[in-house]
Amino acid sequence: MSHQNNNYIASRRQQNWSRNQNTTRFVSSIKLGPVAHTVLVALMITVLGLIYLTQATRATSYDYESQKIDSQIADLNDQKSDLQIENARLTALETVKNSSVAREMTTPVSTEYAQ
């Protein structure tokens, strides 16, 4: 029974090999020494560092843009606030009372009400 199974497995493998005709086992003839390894690791670290710096710089540049926009918002809010104060001063009772329009106004002689 066991023998039959082995045959069956070998047969399957042979079929697979035959189906993948280009499959080969490659062994490189280039051998990397310790210096090359060190250089490669250093290069990889450098690349990773550069990636980190790029990202950090990009984030920082957003910070500056954000800061600039915040500053613009603050300026505009200040301007708005100044205008509101000016508006409040111009519509203050004292200002209105002393206006030329107010000086021309008279007290009504009598008042009647619509029911």
Added chain:
Amino acid sequence: MILGIGAIFVIRLFYLQVIRHDYYVGLATEEQQSRFVIPASRGQIYAKSGDTPVQLVMNEKVYTVFADPVTISDKAKIVETMRRIAGGNTRPEFDKLLDKTDTRYQIIATKLSRLQADKIKAEGLRGIGFQELSQRVYPENALAGQILGFVNTTGEGSYGIEGYLNTDLKGKDGLLQAVTDVSNVPLTIGNNNIRTPKQDGKNVVLTVDRNIQSKVEAALAAGIDRTGATKGSALVMDPHTGKILAMANLPTYSPGAYNKVENVADFNNNAISDPYEPGSSLKTYTLATGIDKGVVKTSDTYNNTDSIKIGDDYVVGNATKGQTGIISFQRALTWSLNTGFVTIAQRLGDGNSVTKGARDSMYEYFHDRLRLGQLTGVELANEAPGTVFSPEEVQGNAVRYATMSFGQGLDTTMLQVASGFNALVNGGTYYKPTIIDGYMTDDGFVQNPASAPLQTGVVSKSTSDQIVQATHDARASSFGYTDKPGYYIGGKTGTSQVGVAGGYSNTETIGSYLGYGGGNEAEYVIMIRLSGDNKELQGARDALPVFTDISNWMLDYLKVHPKG
């Protein structure tokens, strides 16, 4: 040997990087991170103009300009620029301050506007710096100064609404902790950044109507000029809600120039902070108590002999003599006869004396129902409670309660008296006096819910109607001609003696008037008080015309329909 040196390095590095790790991380963090306080804006304060909120108190950014005398390079240009742009905001002889090279910080101008600061910044002056500050600004100047209070140099509110609502108005500063660059610009890199948003202070909308407030201040000032009084207070309330429509005192001050006030007493809002013996205006309270307890009607009579004996050796006399004989309590009110109201106090007891039962009844109405002698809870700083002695106290004896029947022997504030009077003329409902109408939010004005009565049935509707009628008749008999025809106006004069050591002053009285006005119902309650050192001021002669002036104006302003 090499191994030994290597071991030393390893041990040293272990010490620095592991054992002292937290210490060096702390140093690095301190170097790289900055903490910024994000200042909360103090809430603005609004009044009403009709139904529209209008700003009374706002915030304005101002700038202080300082110089570093060591760093400045072109003194002449700095002096010329500052004189041209900062003008009157520069410190006296600021040019000499620029020569003080033994210091690095000299303030050369203060309270510059943003526009001025921007112009100076544009000049690019070396050695000149700016500090930004926020200050309160008052578009209406001194209007409602004592209601508002002010913000002191440490940023804390004092007096008025600024003092009472300081925490709400102040808000809560935010915090930003972040890694910064050399220019102190916060960066998002780093793991320990903290950003706590600021919470701006609440924007409060007062019940005060600036138009009424302005009119009241003007009428009060005119009254003071006319009478020679040196102090005056006026209060206008809506009797159906307890809302304060105007509250003024003179002398007053401008909150924007509070540091120039010479007499700190000017900061006080006397309408709530200065209890006094209200005098005859309180006869309305005694009459209401008698009517509500069923012991008198205004048409009931008593024998007026111009004096009445309390106990064995205390006699109360009338200020106005000659209305003697059998007269009605209405006449006693009209002529403000003390004897009539002592009689009511006696009738609350056994009819002959102000018994403990009579005193209990008066205390119940004066103190428990109409809330004299206790804080009203109005949202203003420095409210005083006043004093009403309980009959349980030794001082709450018959003589005191006899004098209380005509407004002496107790201390109350104007706000207490006017708030209780609201209940007497509005059908018998006591509303807590309030000066906050709501809040201004990003979505606009959010009005507080309608005031719930603090107590209903303080007096019956019938009693209230009789008080309205009695005070109208009292006014109409002598002063009705001063009112606009067709309206229903009522009130009661008060001329209070001023307490001095051992008794009352013979040379000084306080004149007051307490009344209401409207068409078919009371639309407003007004109380006036005038006083002055060694001035004998009277309710009818001095305070009443101020009431009349305001009342007639209010009828037009509120567009009140005549009684019909």
